[in-house]
Amino acid sequence: MILESIFAGFGGQGVMLMGQLLAYSGMHEGKNVTYFPSYGPEMRGGTANCSVIVSDDPVGSPVISELGILVAMNRPSMEKFEAMLKPGGMLFYNSSLIDVKPKRTDIKAFAIPANDIAIELGNIRVANMVIMGAILKAAGVVKIDTVMKVLTETVLTGKKKDLVGINRTALEKGMELGA
Amino acid sequence: MAERVMMKGNEAIAEGAIRAGCRFFAGYPITPQNEVPEYMSRRMPEVGGTFIQAESEVSAINMVYGAAGAGARAMTSSSSPGVSLKMEGISYAAGSELPCVIVNVSRGGPGLGGLTPSQADYFQATKGGGHGDYRLVVFAPASVQEIIDLMYQAFVTADKYRTPAMILADGLLGQMMEPVTLPEDKDLQIPAKPWATTGMINGKPQSIINSLGLVGEELEKINVRLQKKYQEIAANEVRFAEEDVKDADLVIVAYGTSARVAKSAIDKARAEGKKVGLFRPITLWPFPSKPLSELAKSGKRFLTVEMSVGQMVEDVKLAVNGQAQVDSFGKLNGTIPSVNEVYDAIIKSFNSQGVA
Amino acid sequence: MEKVFGKPEALQERVFHYCPGCTHGIIHRLVAEVIDELKVREKTIGIAPVGCAVTAYNYFNCDVQQAAHGRAPAVATGIKRVLPDRVVFSYQGDGDLASIGMAEIVHAANRGEKITVIFVNNAIYGMTGGQMAPTTLPGQKTTTSPFGRDVETMGYPIKMTELLNTLEAPAFLARVSVHDPKNVNKTKEAIKKAFEYQIQGKGFSMVEVLSTCPTNWGLAPLEALKWLEANMIPQFPLGVVRDREGVAQ
Numbered sequence: 113m114i115l116e117s118i119f120a121g122f123g124g125q126g127v128m129l130m131g132q133l134l135a136y137s138g139m140h141e142g143k144n145v146t147y148f149p150s151y152g153p154e155m156r157g158g159t160a161n162c163s164v165i166v167s168d169d170p171v172g173s174p175v176i177s178e179l180g181i182l183v184a185m186n187r188p189s190m191e192k193f194e195a196m197l198k199p200g201g202m203l204f205y206n207s208s209l210i211d212v213k214p215k216r217t218d219i220k221a222f223a224i225p226a227n228d229i230a231i232e233l234g235n236i237r238v239a240n241m242v243i244m245g246a247i248l249k250a251a252g253v254v255k256i257d258t259v260m261k262v263l264t265e266t267v268l269t270g271k272k273k274d275l276v277g278i279n280r281t282a283l284e285k286g287m288e289l290g291a
Numbered sequence: 292m293a294e295r296v297m298m299k300g301n302e303a304i305a306e307g308a309i310r311a312g313c314r315f316f317a318g319y320p321i322t323p324q325n326e327v328p329e330y331m332s333r334r335m336p337e338v339g340g341t342f343i344q345a346e347s348e349v350s351a352i353n354m355v356y357g358a359a360g361a362g363a364r365a366m367t368s369s370s371s372p373g374v375s376l377k378m379e380g381i382s383y384a385a386g387s388e389l390p391c392v393i394v395n396v397s398r399g400g401p402g403l404g405g406l407t408p409s410q411a412d413y414f415q416a417t418k419g420g421g422h423g424d425y426r427l428v429v430f431a432p433a434s435v436q437e438i439i440d441l442m443y444q445a446f447v448t449a450d451k452y453r454t455p456a457m458i459l460a461d462g463l464l465g466q467m468m469e470p471v472t473l474p475e476d477k478d479l480q481i482p483a484k485p486w487a488t489t490g491m492i493n494g495k496p497q498s499i500i501n502s503l504g505l506v507g508e509e510l511e512k513i514n515v516r517l518q519k520k521y522q523e524i525a526a527n528e529v530r531f532a533e534e535d536v537k538d539a540d541l542v543i544v545a546y547g548t549s550a551r552v553a554k555s556a557i558d559k560a561r562a563e564g565k566k567v568g569l570f571r572p573i574t575l576w577p578f579p580s581k582p583l584s585e586l587a588k589s590g591k592r593f594l595t596v597e598m599s600v601g602q603m604v605e606d607v608k609l610a611v612n613g614q615a616q617v618d619s620f621g622k623l624n625g626t627i628p629s630v631n632e633v634y635d636a637i638i639k640s641f642n643s644q645g646v647a
Numbered sequence: 648m649e650k651v652f653g654k655p656e657a658l659q660e661r662v663f664h665y666c667p668g669c670t671h672g673i674i675h676r677l678v679a680e681v682i683d684e685l686k687v688r689e690k691t692i693g694i695a696p697v698g699c700a701v702t703a704y705n706y707f708n709c710d711v712q713q714a715a716h717g718r719a720p721a722v723a724t725g726i727k728r729v730l731p732d733r734v735v736f737s738y739q740g741d742g743d744l745a746s747i748g749m750a751e752i753v754h755a756a757n758r759g760e761k762i763t764v765i766f767v768n769n770a771i772y773g774m775t776g777g778q779m780a781p782t783t784l785p786g787q788k789t790t791t792s793p794f795g796r797d798v799e800t801m802g803y804p805i806k807m808t809e810l811l812n813t814l815e816a817p818a819f820l821a822r823v824s825v826h827d828p829k830n831v832n833k834t835k836e837a838i839k840k841a842f843e844y845q846i847q848g849k850g851f852s853m854v855e856v857l858s859t860c861p862t863n864w865g866l867a868p869l870e871a872l873k874w875l876e877a878n879m880i881p882q883f884p885l886g887v888v889r890d891r892e893g894v895a896q
Contacts, residue, residue: 132468136297139470147297147468151323151406172555174467174548177630315729341728345721346754353718353751357725360712361692365725383715488710488726490690490733499704500712501695 120161121185126240131162136262137254138166146174238282245286301326307442314340315365317354323462324396327368348373352380359391360500362487368394382421386502390449396465408462413602417576428456429575431546435469530573539568545596556633580610587614594640655679668861668868691734694719698740699773717748720755736763745781759816764853769860777863818850820889824857
């Protein structure tokens with residue numbers, strides 16, 4: 113098994129966190145993983161992306177060559193990376209912010225109104241977790257329990273402890289949409 | 292057993308150095324290595340070491356010169372344009388025989404170039420860069436785990452031979468995260484440094500750290516001694532890794548990030564029955580010339596893969612010395628070669644008629 | 648018979664290579680005497696510059712690191728941070744310190760590195776053969792200002808002591824001269840205080856010593872001393888500009 117993914121969006125939408133969650137979870141499940149963020153002026157411009165590979169075998173190139181999962185949190189991200197998806201690849205896009213449909217017909221596209229759901233849940237910042245939930249369901253690459261473990265042990269520590277509940281709810285909400 | 296943790300390459304550079312006994316760091320901000328000084332600024336105080344954000348790259352390497360001369364395991368890190376600035380100090384450290392470690396998380400050039408990963412500093416790292424007949428021991432990691440392992444090796448080798456060592460990484464290795472197993476705290480057994488300028492305490496004779504030989508014969512003597520040391524390093528410290536080389540018709544020679552991409556491309560070619568292998572130099576100096584020469588003798592052909600116009604290919608050609616065909620694939624700075632690009636280069640080279 | 652004059656222990660039994668009338672020898676000796684008097688020779692580490700004093704390690708009887716041109720304050724920083732209980736001093740000329748090493752000296756001073764800098768200012772490059780220095784006087788002829796330093800295009804002599812005095816961190820900054828015995832004594836006092844402040848952990852100290860270069864000035868030794876007094880002192884006023892007496896660490 114090898115899964116190559118890109119998470120892309122505005123700065124502040126938590127795309128780096130999503131990528132790291134997947135990478136950490138893969139590691140905890142004994143898989144080989146690489147995580148590579150965009151850096152430098154790319155980040156200053158307000159858009160960010162990261163590449164994550166999860167594999168049973170050691171990862172050769174950490175650069176994406178067969179894109180299996182694309183997360184687009186905003187429209188520029190979808191426009192930039194959609195063409196890279198391999199046939200049959202999965203696109204998860206934030207339909208709360210992206211008002212166009214994907215061009216490709218040879219991929220599986222999931223329109224997730226992540227912002228709307230997150231606002232309903234009471235915190236816009238969990239929009240990324242809604243999409244994360246959808247990925248967990250649709251791609252099944254790592255388990256939700258592993259993701260929650262990583263979230264609670266490395267991300268939502270200290271003052272952020274109170275946010276564990278809403279993050280789990282967001283993940284579960286997303287899983288319903290990834291079916 | 293030691294725990295597996297996720298680490299960014301740049302953080303691994305810093306943590307690997309600390310665990311190798313590095314207690315002095317001086318550096319200057321430059322992308323894509325900023326996590327190294329940032330990490331050091333937090334971590335050094337915990338181990339009783341010194342972190343200094345220097346006023347310049349030039350000062351940083353000279354602070355390392357002073358600290359190394361005073362007996363500490365010392366290092367600096369930077370990226371290509373910054374390493375160019377350090378070249379004066381590196382030459383002095385080589386001439387004064389000071390063990391220290393310089394890290395280059397390289398990016399594209401020439402000039403200000405760009406921030407994207409690059410391997411265009413191969414010549415600078417392995418063939419001087421600074422003035423004079425000197426060598427750096429140059430290690431080229433290809434994974435975050437190997438960064439940790441080679442940081443240790445760099446300090447050990449530097450101390451063993453009283454010479455500066457360099458870690459030549461690139462922006463991708465610096466920025467990427469991978470799981471690593473950190474070494475347990477161990478007795479580092481850092482060798483005694485009676486030559487260090489620690490003061491003439493308890494009758495210690497005067498220590499002079501110096502690279503000056505004003506009298507011609509004196510300077511010649513210094514250089515003869517240096518060259519003897521370099522020969523010893525070349526005889527003892529060559530490192531490389533091979534994969535699928537034995538039955539290969541075509542051997543890809545690549546280091547660092549390029550070797551990672553090449554590995555994926557090789558797997559693709561192998562899946563189609565093409566006998567392709569990977570030869571990965573881990574020390575770029577001393578260069579693994581002998582094993583490459585032997586592979587050439589046994590009838591194999593070569594393709595170098597680099598994130599530059601092709602620099603290491605010159606060393607491969609020197610090693611092969613006309614015994615076999617050597618092709619070169621060079622990706623010019625700006626983007627990292629894709630697996631498919633390297634795969635295409637492999638197929639092209641594989642199908643071409645060998646001249647050997 | 649009582650011995651009234653001898654070589655300080657902090658100087659080696661060696662004859663200086665400096666030109667006749669050059670005051671490097673006096674300044675070396677003053678530094679050595681201070682090191683002896685403070686009984687710190689065994690824990691002192693010096694940094695030799697690039698310039699006429701490049702081989703200072705042949706004269707000072709203590710551990711010495713030779714630094715690249717201008718980098719002595721950075722090298723001193725590295726040594727002192729690794730060995731904070733040692734006494735670390737750099738010995739630098741005007742080209743080394745005030746030109747190519749400007750960044751290093753300013754930032755070492757600004758960090759308040761607990762080191763002592765002996766800055767020998769003779770308004771010219773000595774070792775390379777009399778070129779214009781950053782401290783060369785207006786109108787002064789050198790091999791690279793053959794018509795005299797033209798302030799319109801070559802600027803004015805840099806006053807390092809005053810420049811560093813704009814910084815908060817330094818503990819002791821003084822300019823002295825060695826053109827006559829009275830001033831030689833004052834120079835020694837200043838050097839001693841600079842070392843003492845380092846030992847007491849007060850911070851960065853620098854003593855700028857006005858010095859001669861008879862060879863490159865084209866003057867006889869005595870004339871050179873007079874030239875220094877008549878021309879350099881008006882340009883580089885003597886005195887202690889910073890003395891952070893009460894502020895110990």
